[in-house]
Structure formats: C-alpha cells, structure tokens
Amino acid sequence: MEITFLGHASLHIKTKTHQFIVDPFISGNPNASHIALEELKADYILLTHAHQDHILDVEEIVRHNPKAKLISNYEIIQWFGAKGLEGHALNHGGKAQLEFGTVKYVNAIHSSNFPDGTYGGNPGGFVVTTEDKTVYIAGDTALTFDMKLIPLTSPKLDLAILPIGDNFTMGYEDAAIASDFVECDTVLGYHYDTFPPITLNKELALSHFKERGKTLLLPKIGEHVTI
Ligand code: NI
Numbered sequence: 001m002e003i004t005f006l007g008h009a010s011l012h013i014k015t016k017t018h019q020f021i022v023d024p025f026i027s028g029n030p031n032a033s034h035i036a037l038e039e040l041k042a043d044y045i046l047l048t049h050a051h052q053d054h055i056l057d058v059e060e061i062v063r064h065n066p067k068a069k070l071i072s073n074y075e076i077i078q079w080f081g082a083k084g085l086e087g088h089a090l091n092h093g094g095k096a097q098l099e100f101g102t103v104k105y106v107n108a109i110h111s112s113n114f115p116d117g118t119y120g121g122n123p124g125g126f127v128v129t130t131e132d133k134t135v136y137i138a139g140d141t142a143l144t145f146d147m148k149l150i151p152l153t154s155p156k157l158d159l160a161i162l163p164i165g166d167n168f169t170m171g172y173e174d175a176a177i178a179s180d181f182v183e184c185d186t187v188l189g190y191h192y193d194t195f196p197p198i199t200l201n202k203e204l205a206l207s208h209f210k211e212r213g214k215t216l217l218l219p220k221i222g223e224h225v226t227i
C-alpha cells in the first residue's frame with residue numbers, strides 16, 4: 001500500500017487494485033500548490049467529516065474521476081447526493097465490504113458541519129483493510145478511549161494516521177498516547193502547519209515519538225510512504 005501525503009489531512013492511497021483520496025483540501029492550501037488536483041486518480045473518496053478543510057475539492061475530483069464513489073457518514077452522503085454525487089453511506093461502528101476489502105467508520109471526537117451551515121453528521125475516522133494491510137485514518141479528533149476498541153475489532157494496524165497539529169485536534173503528545181491505544185507504533189502525522197494555530201515544532205514532535213520507541217513519519221507534501 002502506497003500512501004501519499006497531499007497536505008493538511010488529504011491523502012492518496014494506492015492499494016494493489018484501487019485508489020483512494022481522503023479528505024481532499026488541496027486548492028485551498030497554498031502549501032500544496034505543487035499538487036496537480038486534476039491528475040489525482042480515485043475509485044473512492046473517503047470523507048471523515050464535513051468541515052471545509054476536508055471536503056473542499058470533492059466535486060473537482062469527481063469531475064476528473066466520474067466513476068469515483070464517496071464513502072462517508074449518512075449526512076455527508078445525502079448532502080453530496082443532492083448534488084448528484086454517488087456515495088456509500090456508513091454510520092459509526094459499521095463497515096462496508098467492498099471489492100478490495102473493508103472500510104469501517106469509527107468514532108472521533110470533533111464537530112462536523114458543512115460550510116453552508118448544514119449539519120454534517122457526527123465526525124469519524126476510518127479503518128481501511130485490504131487483503132494484506134490495515135490502516136487507521138483518525139480524521140480530526142481528540143484523544144479518546146474509544147481508540148482502544150480499534151485493536152479489539154480490526155486486524156493489526158500497519159499504520160496509524162493521526163492528527164498532531166493541536167488546537168483543533170489532538171497534538172503530538174496525545175497522538176503518542178493514541179498510538180498506544182490503537183497498538184501501532186508507526187504513525188503518519190497530519191493536520192498540522194496549514195494554518196497558524198496548528199504550526200508544529202517538528203523536532204519536538206519527532207523526538208517525543210522517538211523517546212517512546214515509536215516512529216513518527218512526516219512526509220513532505222507530495223511524498224509517499226509504503227507499508
Ligand atoms: Ni474539522
């Protein structure tokens with residue numbers, strides 16, 4: 001599985017058979033100006049919640065990938081459905097069996113409304129399981145005991161993708177605890193540096209993880225990690 005960081009909380013995931021985009025916010029992120037939005041390929045677009053910094057480029061990506069299907073909570077699928085976009089609705093604790101494996105919508109502690117004020121359902125994260133890999137995408141969330149349910153209910157994680165920018169989500173110190181809760185010592189950090197309140201001291205974050213015997217991956221925007 002190849003995971004490309006597209007800046008902020010946006011990811012491109014390539015499995016052996018399918019491609020995913022998670023929480024596309026590229027055109028609104030000056031740090032990601034080198035990412036060619038129109039070239040991104042997706043069979044599925046995963047949306048953790050309805051905030052602008054997670055859904056901004058959904059319609060543009062679907063324009064270039066007309067067969068792409070959204071996967072999110074019921075309210076988000078309804079909202080995009082009214083605009084003619086195809087989707088698969090989940091709710092918390094539920095997983096969908098798809099051609100490549102499963103996608104489960106798991107708990108997050110955050111908020112979720114659309115830019116127009118419409119209620120966006122309760123926010124979540126995803127556990128994506130393919131035939132050989134499992135990755136947890138936390139979405140915007142605080143540290144929560146519910147994360148302890150993930151190793152009890154999913155195959156062993158190969159990677160945990162956690163917000164580390166603080167202020168709107170957990171910071172890196174809580175993310176290190178989250179990595180204990182989900183029983184995965186390899187963490188890809190996201191949701192930092194895009195806006196002034198979530199500026200990250202990378203050296204402190206990296207050493208915090210290292211001191212605890214964990215690996216914090218901070219790929220540059222456009223770089224990928226392979227698991
Ligand atoms: Ni948010």
Ligand code: MN
Pocket residue numbers: 009051053054140168191
């Ligand atoms: Mn956010």
